[in-house]
Amino acid sequence: MGFNPIVDEAKCQGCEExxxxxxxxxxxxxxxxxxxxxxxxxxxxESCVEVCEPGAITIEES
Structure with a gap:
């Protein structure tokens, strides 16, 4: 089983965290x-999910 990180471009503020x-x-x-x-x-x-203040990143299991 793998994971699929998804970035919502509308929410991403480009902080690079x-x-x-x-x-x-x-x-x-x-x-x-x-x-x-x-x-x-x-x-x-989910380190990326935790540091993303605007909540732009989600992780789905694939």
Missing amino acids: CVDVCPVNVFEMQDGKSVPVNAEECLGC
Whole structure:
């Protein structure tokens, strides 16, 4: 079973906290927004969800 990180672009404020906290470098900043460029590496630890103040990130099990 894997995990799928989803970023709501409308909520993302571009703070880069998720980029900094992710232990497996799932996220990358593109045009001022966080993008899960390595989603297949997601461990489902939800560190990104915890640091995202506007609640722009969700993790779904796949």
